[in-house]
Amino acid sequence: MNLELQGITKRFGSLVANDHIDLSIATGTIHALLGENGAGKTTLMNILYGLTQPDEGTILADGQPLTIHSPKNAIAARIGMVHQHFMLVPVFTVAENVTLGDEETRPLGLLDRRRMRRKVRELSERYGLRVDPDALTGDLPVGVQQRVEILKALVRDAQVLILDEPTAVLTPGETEDLFRIMRELRESGRAIVFISHKLKEVQAIADTITVLRRGRVVGERPPATSEDELAALMVGRSVQLRVAKTIAKPGRVVLEVRDLVVASGASVAVGAEEHAHVAVNGLSFRVRAGEIVGVAGVQGNGQTELCEALMGLLPVTSGSVRLEDRDITGAAPRDRLRAGIGYIPEDRQQDGLVGPFPVYENLVLDTYNRPPFASGPALKLDVIRTTAEQRVAEFDIRAQSISVPVETLSGGNQQKVILAREVGRDVKLLLASQPTRGLDVGSIEFVHRRIIEERDKGAAVVLVSSELDEIYALSDRIGIMYEGRFTGFRPPDVPVEELGLLMAGIVGADVPESGETDSPERTSRGAAAPAEPDPPGATGPADPEPPEPPEPGEPPEPGEPPEPGEPPEPGEPPEPGEPPEPGEPPERAGPDGDDPTRTLRKPT
Numbered sequence: 001m002n003l004e005l006q007g008i009t010k011r012f013g014s015l016v017a018n019d020h021i022d023l024s025i026a027t028g029t030i031h032a033l034l035g036e037n038g039a040g041k042t043t044l045m046n047i048l049y050g051l052t053q054p055d056e057g058t059i060l061a062d063g064q065p066l067t068i069h070s071p072k073n074a075i076a077a078r079i080g081m082v083h084q085h086f087m088l089v090p091v092f093t094v095a096e097n098v099t100l101g102d103e104e105t106r107p108l109g110l111l112d113r114r115r116m117r118r119k120v121r122e123l124s125e126r127y128g129l130r131v132d133p134d135a136l137t138g139d140l141p142v143g144v145q146q147r148v149e150i151l152k153a154l155v156r157d158a159q160v161l162i163l164d165e166p167t168a169v170l171t172p173g174e175t176e177d178l179f180r181i182m183r184e185l186r187e188s189g190r191a192i193v194f195i196s197h198k199l200k201e202v203q204a205i206a207d208t209i210t211v212l213r214r215g216r217v218v219g220e221r222p223p224a225t226s227e228d229e230l231a232a233l234m235v236g237r238s239v240q241l242r243v244a245k246t247i248a249k250p251g252r253v254v255l256e257v258r259d260l261v262v263a264s265g266a267s268v269a270v271g272a273e274e275h276a277h278v279a280v281n282g283l284s285f286r287v288r289a290g291e292i293v294g295v296a297g298v299q300g301n302g303q304t305e306l307c308e309a310l311m312g313l314l315p316v317t318s319g320s321v322r323l324e325d326r327d328i329t330g331a332a333p334r335d336r337l338r339a340g341i342g343y344i345p346e347d348r349q350q351d352g353l354v355g356p357f358p359v360y361e362n363l364v365l366d367t368y369n370r371p372p373f374a375s376g377p378a379l380k381l382d383v384i385r386t387t388a389e390q391r392v393a394e395f396d397i398r399a400q401s402i403s404v405p406v407e408t409l410s411g412g413n414q415q416k417v418i419l420a421r422e423v424g425r426d427v428k429l430l431l432a433s434q435p436t437r438g439l440d441v442g443s444i445e446f447v448h449r450r451i452i453e454e455r456d457k458g459a460a461v462v463l464v465s466s467e468l469d470e471i472y473a474l475s476d477r478i479g480i481m482y483e484g485r486f487t488g489f490r491p492p493d494v495p496v497e498e499l500g501l502l503m504a505g506i507v508g509a510d511v512p513e514s515g516e517t518d519s520p521e522r523t524s525r526g527a528a529a530p531a532e533p534d535p536p537g538a539t540g541p542a543d544p545e546p547p548e549p550p551e552p553g554e555p556p557e558p559g560e561p562p563e564p565g566e567p568p569e570p571g572e573p574p575e576p577g578e579p580p581e582p583g584e585p586p587e588r589a590g591p592d593g594d595d596p597t598r599t600l601r602k603p604t
């Protein structure tokens, strides 16, 4: 099916989110929509999917005008969409989610579990969308949940599939998987609209790239177009894809973490690791004033919990955390903020902002009740507002006004609000967790520059990121996390292959390096200089621990217990011990020299 969007215009108040957009989506192609956050990509696709009504414009399907008032119309026209934030019901199984809402259009019926399961299995086999139809959706890693969303569209026979920033939540490996699926869907004659802000990705997968900027189409380019040209189109000026920084001059120790053990929160359970799970397993490291320590690792190896524990959002099981000369192991988050920690949380909607509150209030969330924003119990609204106006200008936060709810801002602008607030006061330690996730190159450049500025002003910075480009661009030292520990620390010129092995838990015996030395100077690599005895648990020379053997008594992946009350199906064999995802490597290496790369953990 060929789709033609003509003159699509959508206004939100005075803001023109889509300004007379023309777009042709051809069958059997992957069409990328590239644009900064807030460029209008989601709005345009929401219009195509019937979630938003345009103020002007028409949509043609194979030359015929198409009226789309609701997703129901879109689905009937065989248009499917996978949203940026998934819309699955976590307590439902995959099969239930896939067929949810489909009962009216097909004689399937929610109760016909067996047919649902079979259908999901068929489709997942045909397109390589590996997923267990019986798994509870909430337990699945994001990458797999995304496959469920795609299946959901395919079950409804989507011929045009819209994927809104599908890779924002994926690891490089998962992205490769998704691209393979996308190519197969293209081969099957479908059209795919791929929304992204990542230049390399659109170059790799798209047949055509349409660039949007501030609601307008600013160009259509072939995938061979250079990164610089695409970036300039997107942002409207040339951008530095990699920010400049000088050599760090580390000073006094600001953060000292010793033997930290943190149990993961209940919601982190994935597959077999459902039981209480040690997310951070005896970490020790130090961060000095004026240096950026990057924490690299595949998502789900304890990075999130490390940050949350450092912020006091997750309880510490054992070990200690010191900020300068103060033990803050048990301190409340608010006290940590007051003690000089700035925090850029991974989940900005949930932990970083109060969505319905106006931008100006979000800019002073942790300091509103103190001078200069308050005197006694009275808030000084004028001071708060003036400060907010200044921050908005300084951080180039694009909002209609400082009074609009912060949730109406695009992701990049929301992140700038957090950044402006967190570095707007003096911080000794900046904890930045996935600070540019989902941001466009323009915003990334900005956030990176500000983080380096904080370092240069003397802050100690802990940067947690699953984007290796970001780790390389910012870190003065790189700590690699695997299964709750550091498998090593490396200088920022470490080859990516070595980093990859450390991320997979493979610790080369020939590359010892201490996590941190007492002198700011690094010990020479490979010289096996005696690692500092202090802190005792620091990642010593060649992490002495071999990869853990499977714990006795813990079966690798027990088959899901049968659902209570549901008799085993007569037709299908019970599939004992079936892993959630057929074909997926086990989480741990087999005892006998499995391919080392296969030990990579599934991200959560």
Ligand SMILES: Nc1ncnc2c1ncn2[C@@H]1O[C@H](COP(=O)(O)OP(=O)(O)O)[C@@H](O)[C@H]1O
Binding pocket: 012, 015, 017, 035, 036, 037, 038, 039, 040, 041, 042, 043, 044, 408, 409, 410, 411
């Ligand atoms: N429901 C809404 N109300 C007000 N403004 C909105 C709404 N949805 C989107 N916008 C605004 O429209 C612009 C385009 O947003 P969006 O389409 O989400 O951009 P993109 O997907 O390219 O990041 C942004 O400035 C955003 O704040």
Ligand SMILES: [Mg+2]
Binding pocket: 038, 041, 042, 043, 084, 164
């Ligand atoms: Mg969007």
